[in-house]
Amino acid sequence: MNYGPEIEVAIARARADVSNLHAELVRYGLVIWTGGNISARVPGAELFVIKPSGVSYDELRPENMILCDLDGEVIADTPGCERSPSSDTAAHAYVYRNMPAVGGVVHTHSTYATAWAARGEAVPCVITAMADEFGGEIPVGPFAIIGDDSIGVGIVETLTGHRSRAVLMQNHGVFTIGKDAKDAVKAAVMTEDVARTVHISRQLGEPLPLPQSAIDSLFDRYQNVYGQAPKGAMK
Numbered sequence: 001m002n003y004g005p006e007i008e009v010a011i012a013r014a015r016a017d018v019s020n021l022h023a024e025l026v027r028y029g030l031v032i033w034t035g036g037n038i039s040a041r042v043p044g045a046e047l048f049v050i051k052p053s054g055v056s057y058d059e060l061r062p063e064n065m066i067l068c069d070l071d072g073e074v075i076a077d078t079p080g081c082e083r084s085p086s087s088d089t090a091a092h093a094y095v096y097r098n099m100p101a102v103g104g105v106v107h108t109h110s111t112y113a114t115a116w117a118a119r120g121e122a123v124p125c126v127i128t129a130m131a132d133e134f135g136g137e138i139p140v141g142p143f144a145i146i147g148d149d150s151i152g153v154g155i156v157e158t159l160t161g162h163r164s165r166a167v168l169m170q171n172h173g174v175f176t177i178g179k180d181a182k183d184a185v186k187a188a189v190m191t192e193d194v195a196r197t198v199h200i201s202r203q204l205g206e207p208l209p210l211p212q213s214a215i216d217s218l219f220d221r222y223q224n225v226y227g228q229a230p231k232g233a234m235k
Helices: 005-027 089-098 111-119 128-134 150-159 181-204 212-224
Strands: 037-041 047-050 066-069 104-108 166-169 173-178
Touching: 005 037, 005 047, 005 181, 037 089, 037 181, 047 089, 066 089, 089 104, 089 150, 104 181, 111 166, 111 173, 111 181, 128 181, 128 212, 150 166, 150 173, 166 181, 173 181
Parallel strands: none
Antiparallel strands: 037 047, 037 104, 047 066, 104 173, 166 173
16 A cells, blocks of 8 residues: 555654664563553554564564554555554554544553552652653553453543553553653653652652642653753643
């Protein structure tokens, strides 16, 4: 299928990004075996690219990433279309349909964050790194079974109007969103980092809360001032 030169370039870039970024999940210890997945919206088209189901991370290549429409249907006659897409494809598709600013979605079962999800407990905002990155707590979404868009519904309902780009889906794991796939991967890395830190803190005693005014100030600075080319928070 031919989408025209600009869209074909965007698809190729999304395939490369999704393929390469899966190595970051391994690098930061967020996944084991073939679990977890990343997807990226194709700018300018009603399409996204996602990892194939059950394929080893060291076998991932741009050409075996799977191109889907925003209903989660695999696009025929495109590279990788002979494989089954990730079992979370319907959830990713639902997010893209209902959160147009989202350009990337990541799912992991990273250990500490998933332990919070197993308790159905939000990670409280008690360290400045959380205020910077998430603007408050990391919330818990409802329990939902894989197979349809129920998980996507829970993600959207939980994160709509929330500063956090991460949600702990109860008894399941972590889903993160971002302005692109790399941004969503960063959110997944930071989710596990702060989940681990706050867990360890609670073993020592009750963490001290951060004032809301400090959380607001830290979030604004980090999203709009910090770094070399600030672009603001994802809206």
